[in-house]
Amino acid sequence: MKNSNSLPRKNSPKRMTVLRPLLLLSIALLTLSWTPNTNDFFSLYYQIINDNIKNERYEANIDLIQELKAKSGYQELDCYHKGKLLHKIGVSHYMLLQDDEAVTFYEEVAFNVWKDCPEVPISEMANTLYNLGVSYQYLNNWEPAKKYIDQSLQIIESLRDYPLLDLADKYYGIGNFYSLLNDYFRSQLYYSKALNIYEVLDDTESWRFILLNELIAMDINFKEFHKAKKSIEDALAIYDTYPNEIDPINLAKVYLNAGTTHLELKEYTNARLMANNALELLDELTEPFYYSIGLELVAMIQTEEGKLKEAENNMYRALNLRKALYLKGESQHAIAAAYENLCDILIRQGALARADQHLSHAFDMLLPHDDFDANHLPIIQTSRARDDEQLIRLMELKTKIFEAKYQNSQNVGFLDASLNVQHKIDSIVKRGLLSFQFQQSKLEFLEIRIAHYAKAIKDALRLYDLTNDVFYLNEAYEFSSKTKALVLQQELNRINALSTNTDKETVLEEQALREHMNGQQASLFEADEADKDSILQEYLIAQNRLDAFLQKVEQNQPEYYNQRYKFLKVPTLEETRQRIPKDLAVVEFFVAKDSIYSFWITKTQFFAKTAPFDDAVQDAIDTFVSQCNSPLQSISPAASQLLFEKTLQEGLQELNGNIDRLSIIPDGPLHTVSFEALSNGNNFVINDYAVSYAYAAALLNQENEMGQKPQWEYVGFGAEYSQQLNEKLKTSKRFFGDELLGQLTMSRQEIEDAAAIFKGVTFVNEEASLSNFFSHASKAKIIHLSLHGLVDFDDPYRSAVIFDDSEEVYLLSPQDLYKNRLNAELVLLSACHSASGKIYQGEGVQGMSKAFLLGGAQNILSSLWNATETSSLLLTNSFLKNIKTGEATDIALQKAKLNYLETATPSQQHPYYWANFIILGEVDSIYPKENSLYLWMGIGVLVLGFIFFLLFRNQMIFK
Template sequence: MFRLFLLVSCFSVPFFGAGQILSKEYHATIFESRNENIDFIINNRLKDSTSNESKLLLAELYFLKGRNDKAIDFLDLLANDEGMEKHANPELYARWLKNRGLVLWNQGKSDQALEYLQQSLSNYRKLDQLSQNNIADLLNNMGLVHVGNSPNIAVRYYEDALRIYSTSASENLEKIIQVSINISLAEINQEHHINALRILNQALSEWSNNHKKGLPTEAFIKANIGGVYLATNQLVLAKDYLGEAEMIYLQNYGQRNSELANVYAQLSELELRLGSYDKSLFYIQKALKANSFEFESMEYEENPKVDDANKLNIQLSLLMRKAVIFESFYYGYSLKKLHLESAISAIDVAERVLEDSRAGTTNKKDLLQLSDLASELYEDGQRIALQLHEVTLFGNEYLKKAFQYAELSQSALLKTAVVESEAQSFAGIPEAVLEKEKELSSELAYLNTQISLASEISKLNLLRDRYFQLKQEYQKFIERIEVNYPTYYNLKHQDVPTSIADIQSKLKPGEAVIEYAMAPKSNQIIVYWISNSDLTYYRIYEQNEVLRFLRAYRNTLIYNLGGSFQTIAHNLYNYLFPFKIGKNITKLVIIPDGELATIPFEALVAGQDKQQLDFHELDYLIKSFDIHYSYSASLYQSVQTAQYGSDALLLTPVEFGQGIAKLSASEQESKHFRSWCNQQSIPIESLVRSNATKERFKNSTLEDFRFIHLATHGTVDLLSPDLSGIYFSNDINRPDENILYVGEIYGLSINAELVVLSACETGLGKINRGEGVMGLGQAFAYSGADNLILSLWKVADESTSLLMQSFYRGQFENEVHSFSNGLREAKLAMINSDYSAPYFWAPFVLWGK
């Protein structure tokens, strides 16, 4: 099934409500727009667009026409109007919030859309004199936002809306039909095709009995019926319904409309399944034209300009699909290199559209959704570029391009944070302004965490209100900075691709980068090898089989299963290193992808022995190489000359109460850290036992610390990564504030060369495709920690203390110190001790620069 279009919820039916404070003419016009030529109505209304009500009306009309850009213009005019305060006209304000939410939803910004819709719902519930239908409209709209990712939640919203509409069923027949259509989309998303088809046919029958033929809603129903038939491979029926939908949309909207683009996209998929590559390209080109403002070309090799798109998220999907069609044409029929080149050209434009979408998105959850889609784009780009490399006789231009896509797929959020930090440093922004930004950012992070933890409805609503208002303040604040300091804006949004030559020039002698890229579509893992003189790649086939070995390897480590460890660790090594490492290499910088980030490469066994050896005798990778992990090659080498403070911070709660185990050995670990700081003449701030509170930590001047050592407990929440955290001692003044959550860590401002999280599972978290492990490590990296030592499983108190003591003892002993070498030496010492099992020494890994 062509999921990129059929399942995009932008083509569902939103409602705009029918209040009693806005004029009757307003509501009559909205009703009229569903049954008459909308361009004629808009042209009439443009004659008088001075009042706030007329601006809001035009925004809605343009939204219904499918012109998001025009809708945004009028909504922005209202946002900047002094008369738009919610107390001046409460329904106008509530409706503006709703329309803003719908426009954001149409832009693919689902989480931000929900924030506006939730605020609109809250405001409508305070307006007793208005019809309950306003509440139902909002519940329907919130269902639309959820339908793409959480269809079960969407259906609950739809059912709540139906209950309200059903109290006046005859008056609300049209809305009941439209909610039924929306429920059918939720069924389609869950692949309940028979049920979806039943609902859609019933809706079509009821609609036809009560409306004249040829209206957009009829086309919408028929397009979705056609989509169901396409999903179930009933291509003749699919073509009939999609063709009818096409004709109705053309009659009502002309050739440029995003819902028409959806129909063309599905017709393109239908022709591709029939093996009609030329026809498939014909329809995808028509889809691109329909979603553009000016693009006219029907030459298949040509693409719209990046900024020529009505809806960026739809344009991105169309371009990705076009690339796949060209690739299919190459393999299925032509074997013409030109078709691969046309595919990579579409991918390049799609990548720039994606960057435009990212630049206009500030919401973290929406950015994560973009990262997921981006990963698919970059996987396609790598696959096509590598095929072009293999059919190109000279040079490695396409291999470099494939690697650039691999780099783009790694840790986009973290890269954005680094770029913003550097932009602030060079833009001449006053310190007071930067402090205000940090204050707002920190409070937003705290409120977001409290919303996740809140259980009482009244408290939750208060927190949401405060969060929403503060977020509006923050966004306006950032907009003012970007206007007042254009250098910051330009640096922040500059698009400079990763240069292989630059990466190679910065690699030290004996240093090599190994970057892994998951390719689930082809069930492969692509491995890029980069030294200062070489760039090459390898394919690891059977990704699923590799992941099975990976999980077995991890289990043998976590549960200290010595009997099977040797064989599994060696077999996984053979999978992950399908090449020989040159004798001149002494340090490996490993950039893992997906689940590869959850294992220590150090404990892989390179050499196999027929006999079962003791742990200390095994040929571990750590015995031959320093090993350093990084989120991407470009991040590993960024800001190599950073300026750090001179101090160190130690936090050791030791005791936690509430049934949480005491960390007795952490006191010895802390004494050793203090001793090491004294030997190096490093001023140290110690937060020990009762002083090790969350409040004291957050109120410390964190930017002044070059080294931060946290010897404590960690907690991992794989379902809600922002609720992972580290424990502090109980604060009698704040009894519920003894965990610093990931969501709050993102709001900190740190400038540390090294942060050591000497706690359990601090390197774990939810794996988000395109971002890696979303947990404590990435949160500290985001907040400014250049290097981190993290743990991959629950660690033993005594052995952890010994490892940390040995690690610090090795620092600064040589003229050029290296964290990776210091950690390696500490691990080798443990291998030759009573703690030789990898369970004790392997969990701690070094991430960073």
Template sequence: MNNLLAQSNIHPNIKTINTLIKQEAIQEANALIKSDIEKLKETKKCSVLVHYIFPLGKIHILNNAFNEAAQKGKLLVDFIENNTLDAETLYLANIEYSKLCLDIGELPKAYKHANKAKAYAQQTKNTLYLIESAYYLADYAMKLGQIDVLEKHVRSADSILRKNPNSEFKITARVYNLFGALMYFTSKQDSAFYYFNKALKHIPKLEQNEENSLYLPAAIKGNMSVIKLNQGQPSEAKPLIQSSIQLSKAFLDKTQHHPLENRVKRNLTIAYNNLNGLYFDLGDFEKSDFITKLALDYTKSNFPENSQEYFMAALTHAEVKTQKREFKTALKYLDIANKTLAKIPGDNFQLKAFLYNEYANVYYMMEAFKEALEFRELSNLNYKKSNPNAFDPNKLYNTMNLAIAYSEIGEKDKAIKTAKSTYNYFYKAKGENDYFTNALMLTLAKVYYNLGMYNESEIWSEKSIKLYNEKASKETIDRLYFEEDKAEIYILNAQSKYQRAQKKDSLFLKQLLPLINNAIKALEEKKITITAFNDINALIENNTKVFNFAKKINLELYHITNNTSYLEKTISLHESALYNRIRARLNTNPNISFSGIPSHISKREKEIKQTLTTKKENLDALVTNTNIWHTFLDTLKTHYPKYYKMRYATIEKPFADIYKHLPKNTTVIRYLFIENNLYGFVLSSDGKKTITKLKTNNLDAYITQVSNNDNNVKATSKSLFALYQQLWKPLENNITTEKIIIIPDRGLFNLSIESITPKPITTFDELSTNSLLSKHIISYNYSLLLLAKDQKTIGYNKDFVAFAPEFNADMKQHYSIAITDSLSIDKTYLNLLPQPFSVDLVKEYSRVFNGDYFINENASKTIFKNEANEHKIIHIGTHAESNNITPELSRLIFAKTNENEDNSLYTYEIYNESLNSNLAILTACETGKPTYQSGEGMISLAHAFNYAGSESILTSLWEIDEKSSSEIIKFFYQNIKKGLPKDKALQQAKLSYINKANGRTLHPQYWAGLVLIGDTTPIHLKSSMDMAWYFIIGMLIIIAAYFILKKRNT
């Protein structure tokens, strides 16, 4: 009854005012509002006046007069409070003003007036008002980052719903939506999704208008998408995000100056953020960068600078810049977020915690540890203030990171106190068997290890291992939660024992091997099921720690015992670590497919993996699902051996297989890092093998100097000679062959080793006689295990096919005209350098080799996929990007004509292509962040091409001048036509180029970066032979015709 009375008190002019606002007749609406308010004040009709509070403020908001909106609205509330004692009217006045405060970014005021409204609602005993006030208080508390306050009010609202099971309130769906948010903030993901879904089911019961049919489902679906992203299910999240964006845009299109307009705009920024989250979790930071910048620009246009939306847009864009390792730019946007946060009313503890945590991350990655620690402390302080009575996951992990940060800089007392007090809290609250308690045991083991307190580190790691073993022996699913950190616990325990040992003889070192093997086994099990980018990175980091220590121990055993099996194990572990990284990254993209694998097999594979990651199943189900998985692997091994071998088979191979398949008269040099020590492993086809520790003084600086376009002969000469002294001279007594296969590691992927010189040079043209290029025929590979493959060259019927988009101005203009949606524009495409020399090259050699070519718009991704397969040479004269940050997103870029056309062929897509060939050529490969995870992008690209059927690839280690690379490829093709092996053909092509070039183009940057990876055998082209035969036959026909005609004439 009270609600009906409230509705009857709405002045008929309110509808007129709303219509005027929609029509943007702001002055007329303002005049009508003023007139009505004056009349209503005279008669003191406060029950009607309450409905003017929001429209009055809205008029000023539309004029960007936010302060005036707050002041005018408050004056009207004060008038009402001074002229009535009616509890219902006072409730409506305060709740309407709280909504206005929300729209102008005054959250503390919004909460204050909603709290007043609740007191009046209690006087009315109106159930709707009670549940409404509880809902708004919960909503504002959430936006203020006060999770404990959110919980208090949302549980109050839920209690009212439970007491009225047969009533359907217009706020019901919203309450369940907030309850879902509470579950999310307390790390109960499944419960959160349940409540969001429950909220969605209540929407059809509501009156169907723009608010209920567009706004509300858009908000809820946006929340559901966050859960799916967090659960590593981007394919399920994406349609939810898209639907949320479509519903929000539809709402804004169908309404004008609706009271919910700002909130919908706010939700649209959240949807953009979720879309960013989708790409962020896949490691696609280029798209994340574009989307977050778009969202930031949108926020600037639609929200005041002192709004949370503006703050979050700047913070999110900074986070993406951090992942791209653009640290200065990241700090710039963090500073913008910081200035914005200072203008937002309220304490904003949680927002400060987020901000300071990201500052800490940036400074830590920049190795500015003092600044990182200061911000880690500030973040931790604000997490405590945000949620003082409990540890949510953010607060817990921040505290653990703070303890580790203290230990890394030797702050012993602070490190131990921070970790131990948190452990004691969880031990008391949850007991020793809780997942978080175990995580804190690992933290304590890390802290003590970093502090050099190895005995304590060993004690805590053994305590954790014991706890895991107890879980593993019991019929409980809790053991699954301990799988997360098992590898790290085992290796930390082994390292602690190693550091404590006074005598490190062979007996002691052998005792560490079971722990190391347990750690490796844990990594093997874990990599099958993880999918999110950050989880993959964490696994790879653990992979590096475990395998580095394993290599270290086996190498020490080799030096002590002279048993070559330990040396072989050291090298084998290094190769295994590389393949583990590749395999782990294949899990990142849920849509990845593989050539030769039917879709129903791929679907079944994903379904079984999903069951292995679900921790809510009982133990019997886990055992059953594990058995099903192993049976499935047996099926793959039998029916799809190539795929099984690439993705799941045991990586290690006997060295006898490697010796057997090594090319004759060839020496292999495998460079490998163990921790920060560089070694050169030399292997010859007669089975002789040696390993030598190499110096790395200024190694990265020398490599950078050589690959840069620096015409300073003296400086380049110094670097080339120094690199020879460090990387080659210590090994040269074991190198007796002309042919060399180089397998680099880390930063050596940025070096073309054939350019280094035994003696200093005075001019660049001396490189033709004074360099490894002049003395050795050098090819490359990325793994020693590839040399154990049977090298059977396949003779394809077609010799040559080429693709060269050129990326000229006309192509870019046509593409720009076709674009209609700013979200779809590909700015990278518009900025690509034209490649005219590549077009000329493919035209010429398509004619020489009697092949086909596709240029400009015809060099599209679709045509490439349809035409490239089954050629001896596939020439890809397009831009390629080697992505070291997210290697599986390395890509080839083809022609693009419209916004919907996908013109990038990513590494993960290449696995599903048939690119059978003797040689694939990618001459314009560019590497982003060459010093970070060096070579990882190239390794992934080469691995994908190898799986797709290419026996070898010719590519570039860095971005090479297009003209010089085209000239070298011309010489290369001429040598291939003569029947030279591919490695010798490239060597001679480079020497021909050096002898022809002059000036700055003699610098190694112009020619040394082109390298051959993989099989080196000659390519037996039939085109040159066929052309000769065609010429001979043609001449015979002409001669015969001449004599026939002559005879007839006679």
């Protein structure tokens, strides 16, 4: 169920949504900026038009402009004053919800009348561009909307005398704009800009209160309910301090959003309290829309408490209020939300026919001009929904209806129909994903949509169980694989498309723009509070410039566009089988709310397993990971074996043939687990299987497109660091957590021993600098970093590898790897926690390992936690020796770990000392098997010798 108030700017009946209040502010500014002119014609009619707007007589202005155009006085107006009149007519169309006409008038102002008009103040031009962007937004035409809004903001930010309060209002409006685009990342940035300004200005308590409510609504949309609670506390604290400054209607909105937040957290008592507080402030006659939201919230609480009839009655009351508003010309989206929630209540009651009827009404309201299929579902290719999230929710209700019909009839056709709806949802998600340019925006967008794929997998596997048709097993696997590393693959597409389909100047310009943006982001991390506002402004400008540049490249270079956005098709089963060796099984996990799904693929087999995911499994994960991270804790056999049973046991038992290698594609919390350290009751998994990890099946055994032949086989970097390292990191605000970083006394030995294997190049201590890394890393086949690492589990872009700290710049961040593309077939990150980072469902760990993959590396050896230098030295040295002999990366690591376990004392066999290292990437060899050439030459000599012997013997016989 969805409370309409969680999207208040979309559903407002007075259409005071997103940028509408700021548009009115722009109108006011234009009015105030006018000073009496000698032209009496203009003065007279400008006053009449303004009076009409003030008194909501918008139609009178539409009629008036037609009369004015026929008058000689209008024809004699200069470009500035003629444009001002036309601007007001645009405003009138806008307020009448005639956005097509508003766009026509605004563009006439901006591009025909004011374009070459020297009298036009630049601030007025900015306001007109802003209003034009708003109108395009309401036409669901987001690209020109964004273009005009960004152009407006660039002008405004360049004006030194632009009023701060007006600037804050603009930031607030643009934050709302990006919130509607589901761009959580950028929306937060603009809201922060607005909040920073409000906090330094006097008499802005009411604006801060309103902005906090927007943050609450946005956090609700992105399921960040605990963050929403913090903003609720801040908002109510403002009200407690300045009760007379807060309008009752705005207080009611906060109460409504607070009630929704508590409802989502299943805190029903608090939810009911907030709903009642809101209803006490609202009057059904004067504020029918927000009163209907209060009724809706009460109905939602009653639904969760099982009071379905009471909930239905309250929802009908809310629906009737919204219908009355709709008849007066207000938005239909709120009606769609009411039908949506009624449908949910009726499904729970078992009244499926009525539920289906209400759902059809919801679709009609949301998509009044769309085409529908036989099940009254929209044709996605031609769908023009403004709110894809609401569209997805309606689709999910359709799957619930189909499922309920199956339960009543046992007709599997209903389940098949439900699966078809899930394909439509997938198309909507993919469509939304293409609207973002930046990784973080995509990650936040996908994070809240993974649940849709969990439902699809469950439905497909149930159909497979019922029909034994392998088609549905393939469907389940495809839905799982569609979620794996989608953003990573799209970024790799973008990077490859840029380097192969554009000229060198375009590549260099993109790199420069991205480097500038990344530099501003890094400065923002380290800035003092006094400097944050100006740096944030520069960061946003840099973002917009890069965004505009990439859009221009897409428009002007079709080859780049086609590769950049080519459909990321999940590899077919046969394609995956062709990529993997015959002794390896790929195990792809999908962790749903209550289930762990695993898909097993070998050269000859394909099957799926399902295990429950409950509190006991989550506790086992937490326990096992915690114990692996500390040699002082004994590994719990119960926790280890439970994880083995729920993830691997059944699948391993079903495998045929000589499978002794596993390529694991983890998901969710399983990213923190070292699978080779799990116990099967007798041995560690590593005793029986070589284990590697991958982000997605599509990334297994890809062709290595090395840009140039490596100059060095091996380049290693190692540093002991100075005694002041921790203090430097704290000063630069790049230190996370309580763990202090010690000196790496064995770093030199680790890389020098490794370099001896390959006759490589080493950089130690002062030479292990970031500048040397940039100079040499792109020319190496193997890169070895025996260095410390930093992990930020909240912001992946703040993670870093620490080079020698004697230079001023010594942190390698994910953004830095955009500067110099790597050609390495193997990167060893001995840095602590280099395999860790923020985990996004489906997408995986966002940290340094992924950054190196994006940077061009093929395989990454990284660490889940910080083990001892001694064990790291032994393992990496043994691993590289095995690599040199031609072993595949996973087998090389398995042999290194088994060798360590054979020689280590019992106290040193704890997983802490050896299970931290994991191999991520390919499952092939970097070097050919050592001496294989000589072996074949020897065999050839023997064969030739045998042939000559036979010939000689035959010759002797014939004599």
